Amino acid sequence: MVFGCRRTFDHAAKTNQSQHLWAQTIVTVGLPQVIHGRWICLPLAFAFYLLRRLTRGPRCMRVRGVALTFETKFAQGVALIRGLTAVLPLVPILVVCDSWFGSNGLLPFLATFADCPTNSWNIAMRRVVFNQKGGVGKSTIACNLAAISAVRGRRTLLVDLDPQANASRYLLGKALDTQAKTLAHFFDDILGYRIFGARPVEYVVPTPFPNLSVLPSDPRLEELQVKLESRYKMYKLREALDTLKDFDEVFIDTPPALNFFTRSALICADTCLIPFDCDDFSRRALVTLMDSVREIQADHNRALRVEGIVVNQYQARANLPLRLVDELRAEGLPVLDAFLSASIKIRESHTQALPMIHLDPRHKLSREFEALYDLLTA
Numbered sequence: 211m212v213f214g215c216r217r218t219f220d221h222a223a224k225t226n227q228s229q230h231l232w233a234q235t236i237v238t239v240g241l242p243q244v245i246h247g248r249w250i251c252l253p254l255a256f257a258f259y260l261l262r263r264l265t266r267g268p269r270c271m272r273v274r275g276v277a278l279t280f281e282t283k284f285a286q287g288v289a290l291i292r293g294l295t296a297v298l299p300l301v302p303i304l305v306v307c308d309s310w311f312g313s314n315g316l317l318p319f320l321a322t323f324a325d326c327p328t329n330s331w332n333i334a335m336r337r338v339v340f341n342q343k344g345g346v347g348k349s350t351i352a353c354n355l356a357a358i359s360a361v362r363g364r365r366t367l368l369v370d371l372d373p374q375a376n377a378s379r380y381l382l383g384k385a386l387d388t389q390a391k392t393l394a395h396f397f398d399d400i401l402g403y404r405i406f407g408a409r410p411v412e413y414v415v416p417t418p419f420p421n422l423s424v425l426p427s428d429p430r431l432e433e434l435q436v437k438l439e440s441r442y443k444m445y446k447l448r449e450a451l452d453t454l455k456d457f458d459e460v461f462i463d464t465p466p467a468l469n470f471f472t473r474s475a476l477i478c479a480d481t482c483l484i485p486f487d488c489d490d491f492s493r494r495a496l497v498t499l500m501d502s503v504r505e506i507q508a509d510h511n512r513a514l515r516v517e518g519i520v521v522n523q524y525q526a527r528a529n530l531p532l533r534l535v536d537e538l539r540a541e542g543l544p545v546l547d548a549f550l551s552a553s554i555k556i557r558e559s560h561t562q563a564l565p566m567i568h569l570d571p572r573h574k575l576s577r578e579f580e581a582l583y584d585l586l587t588a
Contacts, residue, residue, distance in 0.1 A: 340464045340472060342495060347487065350522075352461045352462070353377050356459070358583045366422050368461050369475070370463050371465060373429050373431040381417045382415065395428070400443055439470040446474070447475065477511050481515055484496070484499065486522060488524060488525070488530060496519070524549040551575055
């Protein structure tokens with residue numbers, strides 16, 4: 211579905227809108243179709259926007275003999291969207307409009323609509339944890355945030371795209387060794403063009419923790435990467451996640467490289483979370499990393515935004531971390547205020563396959579992970 215607005219004419223709109231009834235804005239809802247190589251919106255419904263300056267009497271407020279009450283185009287647009295979601299609750303709606311229309315009035319109405327308990331705007335938030343540098347805590351951060359989300363009652367999915375499968379091992383423990391279906395099987399099915407292949411939901415594995423599931427990784431992902439990239443399958447992960455309607459939040463762990471799997475994650479994500487280890491090598495890598503994110507934004511996913519830089523392994527009493535954080539902020543980079551301290555407890559957490567919120571909820575690091583989650587979801 212496409213929602214948008216258009217003006218019925220152009221050059222005369224500015225001077226004649228206050229005098230002529232036919233100088234109106236039409237709010238339109240329709241189906242996008244390709245006709246002669248161009249996208250066309252075939253209208254399903256529309257509503258007239260009558261101007262406040264139209265003061266010549268009730269007859270000027272009639273269209274085809276029907277008297278119309280004045281409404282802003284924003285209110286009419288949301289009313290049309292609300293009607294569509296009531297009739298087609300599972301159909302995603304693409305909102306297309308000019309910047310003035312979207313920025314100045316539509317978004318507050320949509321925000322009010324999103325708060326309504328009967329709406330169908332329950333698409334899962336997708337966060338990718340990404341850094342091309344290894345050893346910065348991507349898997350640890352992704353798993354602990356996912357675990358906190360699940361403890362808060364959110365139906366949560368962790369997608370492990372790293373062939374090392376550390377995140378899968380963290381959440382599943384020894385049960386990972388017995389999994390019959392992993393992401394490697396999923397991508398293998400894509401390459402095999404199986405007509406009756408398994409549905410994406412069949413690759414989802416529940417963890418021992420309530421409300422938390424995982425799409426587990428497999429070392430064979432490394433072997434499939436070249437084939438997947440050569441056949442340009444980068445959008446398949448997004449298509450698969452679009453079918454998983456039973457989750458409120460999705461966290462995506464990525465390998466320490468800008469490869470096929472990382473690009474697939476950035477293409478399907480809403481936001482990008484960047485772990486930063488407090489050393490000079492990590493700081494230098496941020497420049498290349500931000501360029502990579504901007505490239506994905508420009509070419510594949512304009513809605514992607516950097517949610518922030520997470521300072522990991524932070525030591526408040528050391529001079530170097532303080533200096534590096536100050537330099538990042540001076541450069542205008544979005545450093546989040548919630549820092550994660552260095553602690554041996556996280557190694558125990560890995561060994562026991564228990565995220566911090568389950569291993570020791572009162573530990574300082576557990577509270578820091580919760581503070582980070584609260585900051586992201588505020």
